Amino acid sequence: MGDKKIAAITLMLATVLAVSGCGGGSSGGDEKLVLKAGFSTGASDPRVVATELFKEEVEAATDGRITIEIHPDGELGADSELISGVVNGEVDITASSAGNFASYSPNVGISAFPFLFDDFEDAWSFVDSDTEAEAEDGLSDYNIKVLGHYDNGFRCVTTSEKVGPVNSVSDMDGLVIRTPENQIVMQTMLLLGAQPKVLDFTKLYDALKNGEFDAQENPIPVIYNNNLYEVQANLAITNHSYDVMPFVIRQDVWDDLSKEDQQIILAAAKKAQDKDRELVKSQTEEYIEKLKEAGMNITNPDLEEFKKATASAADTFKDTYNVDLLKDIK
Numbered sequence: 001m002g003d004k005k006i007a008a009i010t011l012m013l014a015t016v017l018a019v020s021g022c023g024g025g026s027s028g029g030d031e032k033l034v035l036k037a038g039f040s041t042g043a044s045d046p047r048v049v050a051t052e053l054f055k056e057e058v059e060a061a062t063d064g065r066i067t068i069e070i071h072p073d074g075e076l077g078a079d080s081e082l083i084s085g086v087v088n089g090e091v092d093i094t095a096s097s098a099g100n101f102a103s104y105s106p107n108v109g110i111s112a113f114p115f116l117f118d119d120f121e122d123a124w125s126f127v128d129s130d131t132e133a134e135a136e137d138g139l140s141d142y143n144i145k146v147l148g149h150y151d152n153g154f155r156c157v158t159t160s161e162k163v164g165p166v167n168s169v170s171d172m173d174g175l176v177i178r179t180p181e182n183q184i185v186m187q188t189m190l191l192l193g194a195q196p197k198v199l200d201f202t203k204l205y206d207a208l209k210n211g212e213f214d215a216q217e218n219p220i221p222v223i224y225n226n227n228l229y230e231v232q233a234n235l236a237i238t239n240h241s242y243d244v245m246p247f248v249i250r251q252d253v254w255d256d257l258s259k260e261d262q263q264i265i266l267a268a269a270k271k272a273q274d275k276d277r278e279l280v281k282s283q284t285e286e287y288i289e290k291l292k293e294a295g296m297n298i299t300n301p302d303l304e305e306f307k308k309a310t311a312s313a314a315d316t317f318k319d320t321y322n323v324d325l326l327k328d329i330k
Helices: 003-019 046-061 079-088 106-112 120-127 130-135 137-142 183-191 201-209 220-225 251-256 259-293 303-309
Strands: 033-038 066-071 093-095 144-159 176-179 195-198 215-219 234-250 297-299
Touching: 033 046, 046 066, 046 093, 046 144, 046 234, 046 259, 066 259, 079 093, 079 144, 079 234, 106 120, 106 130, 106 137, 106 183, 106 234, 120 130, 120 144, 120 234, 120 259, 130 137, 137 144, 144 220, 144 251, 144 259, 176 183, 176 201, 183 195, 183 234, 215 220, 215 234, 220 259, 234 251, 234 259, 234 303, 259 297
Parallel strands: 033 066, 033 093, 176 195, 176 215, 234 297
Antiparallel strands: 093 234, 144 215, 144 234
C-alpha cells in the first residue's frame, strides 16, 4: 500500500473517530442527519441544480430526517479541496470531473482521453457500463462512494480577443491555457501545441480578466453559466474531451445508513443524474446561440486534424492508466 493511500486512510479514520464526520451517526430511528454538499461552480450550474432535486427527494422521502445543505461557488473549497474533504470527512457530498479523482484512483479518469465519444449517448453508455464501475473500484479505499454520474459535457477551447480564434491545430501553438488538475487534459493540450497551466476553477474568471492566460477549456454550459464569455472573445467547438463527473458521498456516511435510507439516496441520485444530463445536453445545444448573442466568435475547426494530433495520448499513459478498459468503446 502506497504512502499516500495510508495517509488518506489514517486521516479518514482519525476524523471519523474524533467527530463522527459532518453528519455523523446512524440514520435509523428519529436521529437527524445533515449532509453538506459542496461544489466549485455557481448555483445555476447543472450539477448544483440537479443536487437541489436530490435534496428535495431525500428530504421528502425521509420526512426531513436527512437534510442536505448545498454550498455552491466554492464555499467549501475548490474541486481538489472538495474531494479531499470527502476523503477526510470535512465534506459529505460533491460532484467533480472524473480526472480530479485520478490522484486517488487513476483509472477513474479514463473517460477523459481525447475524442473517445461521438455524442452524449455514446458517452453515457460507457459511463453507465461495468467498465466505468471497474475504473472507479479503487475509490472506496479513500472513503469515496459513487452514487451516480453527472455530466459536464464536452470540453471546448476559448481564447482571448488578443490571441484570436482557433481554426486549426496550428492556432493552438504556444497558447498559455488554463486546465484543471487533470493529467489527460493537460497532455491533450500539450499534444495540440499549447502550454497548459493548472488553476482552481474558482479563480479562473479573474485570471482570464487579468490576462494571465491566453485561453481556457471547458464545456459550453460551464462557459455560459459562469460568465466566461465576458472575459473570452472566441469559442472553438473542439469537443476534445468528454467530462463525466462522479456524484459521490463519503463511504463512512454511506456505510452508517440503514438499507432503507441507502435505497432512498440511490433513487434520489438517479433522478438527479438524469436531470443533470438533460440540462447539460440541452444547454450544450442552446447555449452556442446564447454565446453568439453575447458576442463570442464561434469557430468549428476540422476535428480530424485535432484527433490525429492527439492520437498518442493513450500511449503516454499506458503505465498509469489501464487503457485496456477503453478497448470496447469503438
